[in-house]
Amino acid sequence: MKRRLQGTVVSDKMNKTRIVAITRLKEHLRYKKYFKTTERFKAHDEKNEFKSGDVVIIEETRPLSKDKRWKIISKL
Helix, strand or coil: CCCEEEEEEEECCCCCEEEEEEEEEEECCCCCCEEEEEEEEEEECCCCCCCCCCEEEEEECCCCCCCCCEEEEEEC
């Protein structure tokens, strides 16, 4: 089963590539307080159809380039 994550497109400047930001809550190991972390993934968008601000679902895939290991499945 491939991992799927939900995030927001933060950059659409590259051709066929979008940068998707995933924000999560993590718990501090010692202090047990929750804090936000944001990871940015390069995701493949074959038809250049997703724009900045879109909430999308991305799925793991084979390596498509040096940094790209995700593809955009759908828009929410």
